[in-house]
Amino acid sequence: MCPQIRLKTPLKERPGNGRALRARVRRISGVLEEVLGVPVQSGKPPPSMDMLIATVLSQNTNDRNSHRAYVALRQRHPTWHSVAEAPVRSLAATIRSGGMANQKAARIKGILRTIYSVYGRYDLSALQKRSNEEIIDELTRMKGVGTKTAACVLVFALGRDVFPVDTHVYRLCERLGLTLNSRSPDDTFEQMKPLIPAGKGYSFHTNLIRFGRKVCHARRPACGLCPLYDDCVYDGKERGTARSLKTSKADHSFMLLDEISP
Numbered sequence: 001m002c003p004q005i006r007l008k009t010p011l012k013e014r015p016g017n018g019r020a021l022r023a024r025v026r027r028i029s030g031v032l033e034e035v036l037g038v039p040v041q042s043g044k045p046p047p048s049m050d051m052l053i054a055t056v057l058s059q060n061t062n063d064r065n066s067h068r069a070y071v072a073l074r075q076r077h078p079t080w081h082s083v084a085e086a087p088v089r090s091l092a093a094t095i096r097s098g099g100m101a102n103q104k105a106a107r108i109k110g111i112l113r114t115i116y117s118v119y120g121r122y123d124l125s126a127l128q129k130r131s132n133e134e135i136i137d138e139l140t141r142m143k144g145v146g147t148k149t150a151a152c153v154l155v156f157a158l159g160r161d162v163f164p165v166d167t168h169v170y171r172l173c174e175r176l177g178l179t180l181n182s183r184s185p186d187d188t189f190e191q192m193k194p195l196i197p198a199g200k201g202y203s204f205h206t207n208l209i210r211f212g213r214k215v216c217h218a219r220r221p222a223c224g225l226c227p228l229y230d231d232c233v234y235d236g237k238e239r240g241t242a243r244s245l246k247t248s249k250a251d252h253s254f255m256l257l258d259e260i261s262p
């Protein structure tokens with residue numbers, strides 16, 4: 001493996017702005033689709049309620065553990081009313097595999113309480129008529145629901161053209177020089193909003209997650225295989241000639257939020 005080197009001059013500004021930056025995002029999204037495939041959402045989108053709770057369960061853990069927690073929750077409590085009525089301790093035991101179980105159990109109960117008090121039932125289908133901004137605003141008022149969680153509900157349950165930014169996407173946008181001095185995933189979410197090509201929110205988000213898993217790992221990224229080597233402004237990238245990752249028509253690696261069903 002090539003030794004890691006630091007670039008002598010750290011990049012202070014992202015390359016290009018406005019139109020040029022939008023064109024760059026489009027090209028990068030296209031390269032990822034070519035290499036990793038065009039992601040397709042499998043099956044019917046889940047209800048927003050299910051997606052919201054699944055995304056809360058996914059916080060600070062990996063997809064497999066949080067999926068286990070979600071499945072256990074739905075098996076033990078087939079209705080949201082039953083979840084809302086369950087004692088925190090018992091709920092925490094059910095979702096233990098998802099980590100931070102006590103905190104998540106308390107938050108889930110709080111979220112359900114709020115939803116019931118606002119809508120009179122455990123159902124978020126009324127959101128369908130609202131704008132993206134209104135939905136984000138409404139959901140993020142609940143404790144434990146951040147912008148990323150709300151954006152996941154928008155894209156994975158409501159089919160909106162939104163680009164959710166978690167810590168992985170945040171890291172990748174920064175390495176690819178798409179954001180400027182971003183301090184958080186929420187900041188990146190705002191900066192990226194005007195740059196995402198129409199209709200590409202889901203694809204670009206999904207492929208960046210895949211790209212982060214396969215190539216641009218948080219530690220020891222596989223720069224020698226990187227199809228975006230020339231776009232990268234990360235000062236820790238490895239020196240050497242990048243070889244392209246073998247093109248694949250589709251990637252079927254497990255993606256949690258594509259696997260949520262009521």
Ligand code: SF4
Pocket residue numbers: 175176215216217221222223224226227228229232233234236237238
């Ligand atoms: S060159 Fe390396 S650090 Fe840069 S995007 Fe590619 S894999 Fe990530």
